[in-house]
Amino acid sequence: GQNIDQPTEMTATEGAIVQINCTYQTSGFNGLFWYQQHAGEAPTFLSYNVLDGLEEKGRFSSFLSRSKGYSYLLLKELQMKDSASYLCAVKGGSGAGSYQLTFGKGTKLSVIP
Amino acid sequence: ETGVTQTPRHLVMGMTNKKSLKCEQHLGHNAMYWYKQSAKKPLELMFVYNFKEQTENNSVPSRFSPECPNSSHLFLHLHTLQPEDSALYLCASSQERTGGRYEQYFGPGTRLTVT
Numbered sequence: 001g002q003n004i005d006q007p008t009e010m011t012a013t014e015g016a017i018v019q020i021n022c023t024y025q026t027s028g029f030n031g032l033f034w035y036q037q038h039a040g041e042a043p044t045f046l047s048y049n050v051l052d053g054l055e056e057k058g059r060f061s062s063f064l065s066r067s068k069g070y071s072y073l074l075l076k077e078l079q080m081k082d083s084a085s086y087l088c089a090v091k092g093g094s095g096a097g098s099y100q101l102t103f104g105k106g107t108k109l110s111v112i113p
Numbered sequence: 114e115t116g117v118t119q120t121p122r123h124l125v126m127g128m129t130n131k132k133s134l135k136c137e138q139h140l141g142h143n144a145m146y147w148y149k150q151s152a153k154k155p156l157e158l159m160f161v162y163n164f165k166e167q168t169e170n171n172s173v174p175s176r177f178s179p180e181c182p183n184s185s186h187l188f189l190h191l192h193t194l195q196p197e198d199s200a201l202y203l204c205a206s207s208q209e210r211t212g213g214r215y216e217q218y219f220g221p222g223t224r225l226t227v228t
Contacts, residue, residue, distance in 0.1 A: 042117075
């Protein structure tokens with residue numbers, strides 16, 4: 001089976017750093033994605049990890065530990081526009097399912113002044 | 114048009130109506146997906162088409178019927194829906210090959226309300 005856990009909600013202050021954690025238990029693993037979704041809009045791709053370690057892209061970084069089934073998304077220098085839901089998704093399985101994504105419920109981040 | 118487009122953006126229908134959702138991708142991708150997004154639940158994969166062939170149907174009720182006439186277009190035909198089917202329906206596409214990142218690109222969604 002597939003199980004992905006992430007906190008439901010988080011609040012952080014403008015200019016600060018926030019870390020959103022994701023743990024997963026899946027039957028296969030072909031990479032982990034983070035998506036950002038503003039209210040009423042489509043999810044947009046943020047980052048991808050398939051090997052252990054940290055991937056940095058501007059203010060956003062994502063970390064993966066495959067042995068621990070764990071990832072986090074790090075947002076630095078928070079801005080008000082970063083208020084959104086952040087979705088963790090695992091690409092897994094085998095055969096026809098190897099390219100399908102299983103999503104967590106998402107973490108709603110509120111950035112306050 | 115660029116990316117993934119969906120029409121209509123909003124739809125209100127009665128339980129006895131028949132309607133269709135349309136998705137079009139302008140990215141040259143070979144795989145397309147329908148997802149359902151309900152409040153406080155994760156995105157639920159409904160159907161997957163790869164090279165126009167349906168490769169996945171995640172136990173979706175028969176009142177939802179997908180159609181993929183070519184690699185750029187995807188439809189979701191709806192009939193005799195229930196109020197609990199009210200949700201945001203998202204279409205996505207990706208370019209799938211062995212290995213690699215190949216993230217999914219999402220359309221803006223159709224907000225469906227069943228009355």
